Amino acid sequence: MDYKKLFDANISKESVVAWRSAGKKALGVVCCHVPQEILHAADVLPVRLRATGCEDYNEAEVWMSSFSCSFAKSILQYFIDGVYDLDGLVTTDGCMQAARVYDNWKAYSKKIGKEQTLIEIGAPRMNSATTKAYYKEELKILAGELEKLTGNKLTDEKLLKSIEIYNEARGLVKQVLELQKAEHPVITGAEALTIMLAETNMPVEEYIDLLKAFLADVPSRKPITDYRARLMIIGSALDNPAYIKAIEDKGGLVVADTLCFGSMTFGDEFKVDKSDIFGSIASYYLDRIVCPRMIDNRDALHKLIVNRALDYKVDGLLYVKMQNCECWGGENTYLEPALKDAGVPILYLEREEKLANIGQLEIRAEAFIEMVEKEV
Amino acid sequence: MAKVDTEILKVMSGELSTTDYIAGQCEGKLAHTLEKDPDSAWIYDLQVAQWGQIRDAHKNGKKLIAFGGPMPVDIIYAFDCQPYYLDQLPLSTAPKGDMNSKFVDLCESKTNQSMCSIDKVEMGALLADQYGVVPDAFVYSTVPCDSSRIAYPIMSKMWGCPTFNIDLPFRRDERGVAYLVQQTKEFITFMEELTGKKLDMDKLKASMEIANRTNELIGKIADLRKHTPCPLPGMLLVTNACMSGMAADPAMIPFLEKELEMGEMMIAMEMGACMNGEKYRMLFLQNMLWTQLKAYTYLEREYGAICIMDVLGHYHPDIYEHIDNFEDCLKVMAVKMMNLPMIHGAAGPVDYYCDRIKYLMDEFNINASVFLGHVGCKHTWASTKILSDYIQQNYGMPTLLIDVDCIDGRYKTAEEVQDAIGEYLTTVVKL
Ligand code: SF4
Numbered sequence: 001m002d003y004k005k006l007f008d009a010n011i012s013k014e015s016v017v018a019w020r021s022a023g024k025k026a027l028g029v030v031c032c033h034v035p036q037e038i039l040h041a042a043d044v045l046p047v048r049l050r051a052t053g054c055e056d057y058n059e060a061e062v063w064m065s066s067f068s069c070s071f072a073k074s075i076l077q078y079f080i081d082g083v084y085d086l087d088g089l090v091t092t093d094g095c096m097q098a099a100r101v102y103d104n105w106k107a108y109s110k111k112i113g114k115e116q117t118l119i120e121i122g123a124p125r126m127n128s129a130t131t132k133a134y135y136k137e138e139l140k141i142l143a144g145e146l147e148k149l150t151g152n153k154l155t156d157e158k159l160l161k162s163i164e165i166y167n168e169a170r171g172l173v174k175q176v177l178e179l180q181k182a183e184h185p186v187i188t189g190a191e192a193l194t195i196m197l198a199e200t201n202m203p204v205e206e207y208i209d210l211l212k213a214f215l216a217d218v219p220s221r222k223p224i225t226d227y228r229a230r231l232m233i234i235g236s237a238l239d240n241p242a243y244i245k246a247i248e249d250k251g252g253l254v255v256a257d258t259l260c261f262g263s264m265t266f267g268d269e270f271k272v273d274k275s276d277i278f279g280s281i282a283s284y285y286l287d288r289i290v291c292p293r294m295i296d297n298r299d300a301l302h303k304l305i306v307n308r309a310l311d312y313k314v315d316g317l318l319y320v321k322m323q324n325c326e327c328w329g330g331e332n333t334y335l336e337p338a339l340k341d342a343g344v345p346i347l348y349l350e351r352e353e354k355l356a357n358i359g360q361l362e363i364r365a366e367a368f369i370e371m372v373e374k375e376v
Numbered sequence: 377m378a379k380v381d382t383e384i385l386k387v388m389s390g391e392l393s394t395t396d397y398i399a400g401q402c403e404g405k406l407a408h409t410l411e412k413d414p415d416s417a418w419i420y421d422l423q424v425a426q427w428g429q430i431r432d433a434h435k436n437g438k439k440l441i442a443f444g445g446p447m448p449v450d451i452i453y454a455f456d457c458q459p460y461y462l463d464q465l466p467l468s469t470a471p472k473g474d475m476n477s478k479f480v481d482l483c484e485s486k487t488n489q490s491m492c493s494i495d496k497v498e499m500g501a502l503l504a505d506q507y508g509v510v511p512d513a514f515v516y517s518t519v520p521c522d523s524s525r526i527a528y529p530i531m532s533k534m535w536g537c538p539t540f541n542i543d544l545p546f547r548r549d550e551r552g553v554a555y556l557v558q559q560t561k562e563f564i565t566f567m568e569e570l571t572g573k574k575l576d577m578d579k580l581k582a583s584m585e586i587a588n589r590t591n592e593l594i595g596k597i598a599d600l601r602k603h604t605p606c607p608l609p610g611m612l613l614v615t616n617a618c619m620s621g622m623a624a625d626p627a628m629i630p631f632l633e634k635e636l637e638m639g640e641m642m643i644a645m646e647m648g649a650c651m652n653g654e655k656y657r658m659l660f661l662q663n664m665l666w667t668q669l670k671a672y673t674y675l676e677r678e679y680g681a682i683c684i685m686d687v688l689g690h691y692h693p694d695i696y697e698h699i700d701n702f703e704d705c706l707k708v709m710a711v712k713m714m715n716l717p718m719i720h721g722a723a724g725p726v727d728y729y730c731d732r733i734k735y736l737m738d739e740f741n742i743n744a745s746v747f748l749g750h751v752g753c754k755h756t757w758a759s760t761k762i763l764s765d766y767i768q769q770n771y772g773m774p775t776l777l778i779d780v781d782c783i784d785g786r787y788k789t790a791e792e793v794q795d796a797i798g799e800y801l802t803t804v805v806k807l
């Protein structure tokens with residue numbers, strides 16, 4: 001099977017058009033705290049919204065101002081531009097700027113008279129028995145809304161099946177990520193991110209088939225031997241492999257990440273308690289460490305980052321913050337000493353959604369690679 | 377030659393703590409006012425009491441509980457503990473240029489430049505080890521924003537004291553209330569463990585009664601501003617942001633009574649706060665400009681333009697109706713947490729923001745709309761078009777957007793702000 005679709009980072013309309021022309025619904029999803037299993041069980045195509053390649057978000061900026069995160073603005077811009085032609089949107093209040101995508105999407109669609117199904121669920125920002133119980137109810141509300149939208153009954157069987165399918169995808173992505181542990185991996189960091197991004201706009205079943213085809217072909221791929229330093233990348237939403245490619249072109253090889261469009265979105269296997277399926281989903285999504293949006297996960301997040309850096313034997317870590325992103329704005333305070341103790345140097349970088357100032361990135365990345373390479 | 381504030385220099389050099397400085401300043405101002413203008417002394421009484429209580433908490437045998445965001449503060453009082461609402465610090469340092477900058481710069485150098493400067497000052501003072509007091513616990517909620525949610529866990533770790541968090545629900549409905557009630561019960565357990573005492577219901581009732589009295593006064597004072605001409609100057613709105621945190625403090629009562637009395641007296645005399653007559657009744661859609669208070673006086677004097685209310689600071693709290701019914705009181709506490717300044721508008725879907733604007737536009741006879749947007753508050757900036765369109769469509773009023781830093785005065789001078797507003801009023805609003 002040809003799996004080249006896995007290596008195409010462009011936002012393709014193909015799957016969405018095919019899905020909707022079969023009379024089914026496709027909903028945009030902002031932030032990885034929306035459990036896609038629930039949409040899948042209702043036979044809704046979840047399209048995790050990203051803004052890869054958005055170079056001009058002037059119109060969205062009129063709505064969201066120049067002080068907001070350009071990732072959030074670019075998603076809105078793609079809606080304005082028609083890149084996303086969907087039945088609506090499901091969001092959680094991931095971070096507060098991502099949450100504003102919902103408000104502006106709603107206002108803009110009303111302005112242009114475009115009918116949209118808009119669902120916003122509250123994902124607690126704290127992990128406890130009480131918050132999980134609350135989230136569970138929010139997820140049930142989501143399920144009810146999806147039932148109304150599609151006319152499909154969301155049964156336990158369907159949910160369990162969807163969880164199983166998503167677990168299969170998680171397992172396969174894990175195999176892809178394991179490839180990066182090798183001394184001479186067969187994929188670059190840009191490719192790994194591209195593979196993970198592919199999940200955002202195709203049915204998960206198709207994604208699984210493509211991953212299987214790719215993994216079967218791994219033995220024929222040429223190991224990468226000419227890199228100068230193994231790097232890990234962490235920070236704000238990064239949905240553009242070209243950014244990583246610019247770093248890799250300078251001799252770094254990105255072998256690990258904790259990005260919400262990368263490995264963090266897939267996480268570990270979801271172990272479901274069949275007697276409380278919604279409760280299990282709530283627990284899984286709140287226990288999973290993704291980003292600093294939670295108020296009480298900092299130590300665990302830092303530990304995960306440090307362990308991953310060690311596990312993937314990285315020589316240096318790139319902390320890439322989106323301008324005006326608060327969520328990823330303060331981790332350095334405790335993460336930097338922890339990484340220092342583990343012997344992992346950090347390079348701080350700021351970016352915008354559009355790939356501006358690549359020359360500057362290349363210069364800084366090259367200098368960093370040179371520095372950490374010497375430390376090997 | 378301008379008088380040098382030697383105490384500020386001591387804060388700058390790290391010799392003097394922020395708490396000692398602010399408490400000392402308030403005491404000095406009170407002494408001076410008592411001598412020169414005793415009728416105005418009430419303005420400082422409250423500040424002297426509050427900062428003194430924070431400074432002397434341990435001396436008075438009380439545990440000091442630092443808190444941020446919506447927390448059930450009446451319960452902290454019921455445990456005989458002294459709350460310290462951290463936003464009081466930046467709001468007090470904002471007009472103190474260099475001293476404020478010291479903390480902002482320190483925070484920026486160690487963490488994040490784009491964070492809200494309210495949090496920068498709070499974190500900067502801790503990085504400089506200049507709180508002068510060490511809390512026995514730091515309790516905080518998951519809102520108002522991403523900025524506080526990043527700053528507080530770091531500060532909590534730096535203080536290394538026990539901590540407790542409350543997650544504010546996204547939706548402000550019955551289920552959200554129940555969610556907060558449950559967490560408030562967990563908070564009571566936390567306080568019981570911290571203090572080694574069971575919650576004393578009589579003390580809780582006493583603290584709720586004080587809160588009822590202050591909240592009733594806060595509501596009445598807010599309502600006074602509906603009157604044309606507005607009897608109270610815009611500058612008095614600066615305290616709104618902190619009112620909620622201190623509602624169960626008995627020192628609030630005489631202050632608020634005096635403010636209400638003054639407002640009522642102005643109305644009785646058919647006088648307004650604008651000495652040359654009131655022309656423009658402005659609604660500020662976001663926060664107050666704590667750093668440039670003189671701009672308010674200038675606009676009132678030169679343009680007859682008064683800030684009637686800032687949307688995020690507006691506070692019209694609920695009252696405990698059934699003080700003997702514990703469950704009912706917890707529900708009221710929950711509603712109050714959801715309706716606190718900054719929380720009600722900034723921390724949820726934009727519809728809540730619009731609802732509050734609608735209430736203020738409908739009730740307060742507003743004729744000019746200004747989004748005096750604090751640059752750190754990115755999620756409210758991300759709703760500016762929705763808010764300004766809402767006002768344009770429903771009230772036919774254009775909104776002026778100005779970017780300011782409410783806490784860091786280096787961003788824009790008072791003159792720049794007042795000129796921009798003045799020009800807008802005379803060329804666009806044109807009454
Ligand atoms: S990049 Fe940061 S500010 Fe932007 S949506 Fe993600 S977490 Fe929010």
Ligand code: SF4
Pocket residue numbers: 492493494495520521522523524663718722750752753754756
């Ligand atoms: S002004 Fe905005 S960014 Fe600053 S603390 Fe308040 S809600 Fe947060």
